[in-house]
Amino acid sequence: xxxxxxxxxxxxxxxxxxxxxxxxxxxxxxxxxxxxxxxxxxxxxxxxxxxxxxxxxxxxxxxxxxxxxxxxxxxxxxxxxxxxxxxxxxxxxxxxxxxxxxxxxxxxxxxxxxxxxxxxxxxxxxxxxxxxxxxxxxxxxxxxxxxxxxxxxxxxxxxxxxxxxxxxxxxxxxxxxxxxxxxxxxxxxxxxxxxxxxxxxxxxxxxxxxxxxxxxxxxxxxxxxxxxxxxxxxxxxxxxxxxxxxxxxxxxxxxxxxxxxxxxxxxxxxxxxxxxxxxxxxxxxxxxxxxxxxxxxxx
Numbered sequence: 001x002x003x004x005x006x007x008x009x010x011x012x013x014x015x016x017x018x019x020x021x022x023x024x025x026x027x028x029x030x031x032x033x034x035x036x037x038x039x040x041x042x043x044x045x046x047x048x049x050x051x052x053x054x055x056x057x058x059x060x061x062x063x064x065x066x067x068x069x070x071x072x073x074x075x076x077x078x079x080x081x082x083x084x085x086x087x088x089x090x091x092x093x094x095x096x097x098x099x100x101x102x103x104x105x106x107x108x109x110x111x112x113x114x115x116x117x118x119x120x121x122x123x124x125x126x127x128x129x130x131x132x133x134x135x136x137x138x139x140x141x142x143x144x145x146x147x148x149x150x151x152x153x154x155x156x157x158x159x160x161x162x163x164x165x166x167x168x169x170x171x172x173x174x175x176x177x178x179x180x181x182x183x184x185x186x187x188x189x190x191x192x193x194x195x196x197x198x199x200x201x202x203x204x205x206x207x208x209x210x211x212x213x214x215x216x217x218x219x220x221x222x223x224x225x226x227x228x229x230x231x232x233x234x235x236x237x238x239x240x241x242x243x244x245x246x247x248x249x250x251x252x253x254x255x256x257x258x259x260x261x262x263x264x265x266x267x268x269x270x271x272x273x274x275x276x277x278x279x280x281x282x283x284x285x286x287x288x289x290x291x292x293x294x295x296x297x298x299x
Contacts, residue, residue, distance in 0.1 A: 015086025023095025129221035142207025
């Protein structure tokens with residue numbers, strides 16, 4: 001019975017590299033040895049001199065291309081015969097005596113990247129079609145994983161970001177009209193934190209750290225935008241009227257308590273009901289009320 005095995009992940013570790021000036025000194029020494037061998041062979045006509053010339057020439061050819069310059073916030077992944085040797089992530093001038101390292105080694109940027117995803121049309125948690133897009137700020141923190149765990153880490157970040165944003169849009173409704181759950185429009189910080197967490201889980205295998213995520217575009221799809229706008233306006237009007245009524249009731253209560261406290265007038269239940277009705281009409285009316293003076297009894 002065959003068993004499927006997965007190769008262990010490759011984690012970043014520092015490489016052993018010599019300084020560039022040491023490489024120059026070694027190269028000059030090899031050149032001096034080659035020149036000295038040529039002079040010695042020409043003088044003595046010794047066959048060993050020819051061997052020395054070839055040996056020093058090979059050293060010059062091998063040591064000359066092994067110089068690397070590493071800039072700040074960049075890294076050099078050293079690979080020799082398909083095997084990961086290590087990473088140089090400190091800026092400076094370095095030298096490796098093995099010329100074959102130059103053939104496979106790769107330079108990676110550890111600087112901060114950012115991009116904006118294209119606008120995606122999806123259905124939210126309530127099935128309403130919406131348009132959504134986000135900006136993703138990221139950087140490489142593990143050069144070994146970015147090199148060996150994924151084929152192209154730039155493309156991997158883009159594809160996984162779009163996938164995470166699509167999944168995010170299906171988790172929450174666009175708007176919460178009842179006010180008891182998280183929504184995409186009303187809770188941007190919670191939504192951004194959820195997107196950040198999910199995207200980080202997706203990009204860990206590629207050695208990428210998500211610095212920040214934030215929605216940059218959120219709207220209803222064109223076909224329902226007008227209807228949903230009317231619904232939002234109606235909800236806003238209802239909420240405003242509710243606040244007005246709550247405030248009016250409080251003012252009427254205060255008025256009745258003050259009249260009773262200062263013994264200004266004694267009102268029976270029927271007169272209190274009439275007064276409450278009139279005050280509520282005055283306080284909650286959207287139009288200016290016209291007072292009517294009653295000089296007699298209400299009976």
